[in-house]
Amino acid sequence: EDQVTQSPEALRLQEGESSSLNCSYTVSGLRGLFWYRQDPGKGPEFLFTLYSAGEEKEKERLKATLTKKESFLHITAPKPEDSATYLCAVRGEQGAQKLVFGQGTRLTINP
């Protein structure tokens, strides 16, 4: 069964303090690893999709990377508006129509 584990569960940073969020996964036949941002009371907002080990994608202060067992979301010089829960999800061969999510990392950036 496909599984996703995210760490840490919560992370507090000062504005400008760079860090990384981890997403470890097991999946049969990866068809995509997804990163979403979720603000309180809102639906997940799409950030990135990665398909193969070695792939990297960037958007503003965020950079996502992928290996065969984990993905990292690097946040560089974060701002308070980057505070949110970041969700990682995988789509595998067997459950091809569904995303399997981790529990998320709650990120707080203090000014």
Next chain:
Amino acid sequence: DAGVTQSPTHLIKTRGQQVTLRCSPKSGHDTVSWYQQALGQGPQFIFQYYEEEERQRGNFPDRFSGHQFPNYSSELNVNALLLGDSALYLCASSLPGTYGYTFGSGTRLTVV
């Protein structure tokens, strides 16, 4: 361009009652998936509809059922509500053959 629209935004029901949640997919999308998100947890897949048929189902009891209409909009029905059904219910739409999902803002269901 309207994104995914869900209604209602909030709902309070009593144990044992039935509820219907509604979703209009993003323009041009014809596939709709439903997810349940408990507080502090990641979303869990309930089922997906395409061409008015349930294409895949997650580990949810038969109390959870759905429907897709010819205009691609969808409903999620939950019967015999339990306290544990309290959650944010998310609808996501996509194009067939693509792996990108657009989520709505969800319906917050509280069962008392």
